[in-house]
Amino acid sequence: MIDLAKVDYQVILLPPSGGKINITDLIDAWTHEEMExxxxxxxxxxxxxxxxxxGWMHQHVFLDKRLVLEATDGNGWREIFRGSVKAWKTDSENHTVHVVAYDPNYNxxxxxxxxxxxxxxxAAASIKEIASEQGIPIGVIDGPNKPLTKKLYKNSIANTMMERLKESERKGSGKYIIRSTKGKLSCLKEGNNSVIYELDDWTTESSSDERSIEKLITKVKIYGNSKGDARPKVEAVKTGKTEFGTTQEILYKSDFDNMKAANEAAAEILKEDGKPEINRPLIHPDIPWIRKGDKVRVNSGTINTMCIVKxxxxDMHSKKMMLQLKE
Incomplete structure (x- = not known):
């Protein structure tokens, strides 16, 4: 149980001098976000x-130095963000300093x-290896633990991690997210939070229930290995529900250890993308402990089910949160 009336926040700067500066009373506007x-x-x-x-306040804002956001619900202060300043600028017109900070996963x-x-x-072993190599402290790595095929990656490091998670998902591991907690990188299965908050019509400010088939996939073709410039042979075709028409994805046998794994991946695509996409934006008084990937119970408007926070x-000024939800 949380007392929404007692929710509050504070921001602490940690300059190179080693001290702590509580800047909460100087803040005109502040936001915190974890995006899909x-x-x-x-x-x-x-x-x-x-x-x-x-000295002036801007003289205490240093690039790449720590900033901590804490929240309370009346039962003591708890950290909800630990990061560093990546950009700042002054505005002479209204005598303000604008600051942008990210958590340690940003680099x-x-x-x-x-x-x-x-x-x-x-994917779990890959993420641990990458984080260790990059000098990022490692937190909880719950998985995924499905063996993956050999593969070369030439992209941003974050995209490599995300691609490994997507490949695992296609093999049936379920959905995992990467996020930072108290400065440590964690990889967690969606909806594994032990405390589940209920958001109902009594406290919810607004919600909507949206349906879309704009990204629908109803058929998956699995191609074999190509020879020269010839079109590769179709090894298998998996078809889902086609009540909304046919839209197609393709896979290649060479990306998998065997056809069984390729068929499993095709089935996973149809399971995840073979039905209308559901989006559920919701505005509610802020519960600082809700994070991306958490499971919440929603009873608002036409939504009456368990949802995952996408x-x-x-906004700490209005003490409201906007959630994007999915089933």
């Missing part, structure tokens, strides 16, 4: 550029590296 398909959380702040005994979203993983290596964006 992003592995790094973001905090944005606008604060008054006041003059202190030890691997803009860094690129060449990776080759042998057949049989799991993304969360909270």
């Amino acid at each position: 398909d992003q592995i790094s959380a973001k905090v944005t702040l606008s604060l008054k550029n006041v003059k202190r005994e030890d 691997i979203t803009i860094s690129k590296e060449h990776y080759y993983f042998k057949g049989g290596k799991t 993304s969360v964006s909270r």
Whole structure:
């Protein structure tokens, strides 16, 4: 049980001097977000550029130095974001400092590296290897633990991790997310949170229930190995529900250890993408402990089911959160 009226926040700067500066009372606007398909959380702040005994406020905002966001529901302060300042600027017109901070996963979203993983290596093992190589502290790695085929990656490091998760999902491992908790990279199965919050009509400000078939996949073809410029042979065709027409994805046998694995991947695609997409945006008084990937119970409007949080964006000034939900 949470008392929504007691929710509050504070922001602590940790400058190179080694001290701590609580800047909460100087903040005019602040947001915190964990977005879908992003592995790094973001905090944005606008604060008054006041003059202190030890200098102007902007002189205490340092690039790549720590910033911590904490929240309370009346039962003590708990950290909900730990990151570093990646950009700041002053505004002379209204005497403010604008700050953008990201958690430690940010650097691997803009860094690129060449990776080759042998057949049989799991996504969990790959993620641990990458994080260790990049000097990122490792938190909880729940999986996925399905053996994958050998593959070469030449992309951003974050995209390599995400691709390994997608390949595991196609093999039936379920959906996993990467996020940072107290400065450590974790890989968790969606909906594994032990505390499940209920969002109902009494507290929900607004919600909507949306359906779409714009990204629908109803057929998957599996191609064999090509010879020269010839079109490869179709090894198998998997068809799902075609009540909304036929839209097709293709796979290649060479990306899998055997045809059984390729067929399993095709079945997983039809399971995930072979039905209308459901989107459920919801605005609610903020519960600071809800994170992307968490399971929540929703009883609002036409939504009456368990949902997974695809993304969360909270405005600490209004003390509201916007959730994007899926089943």
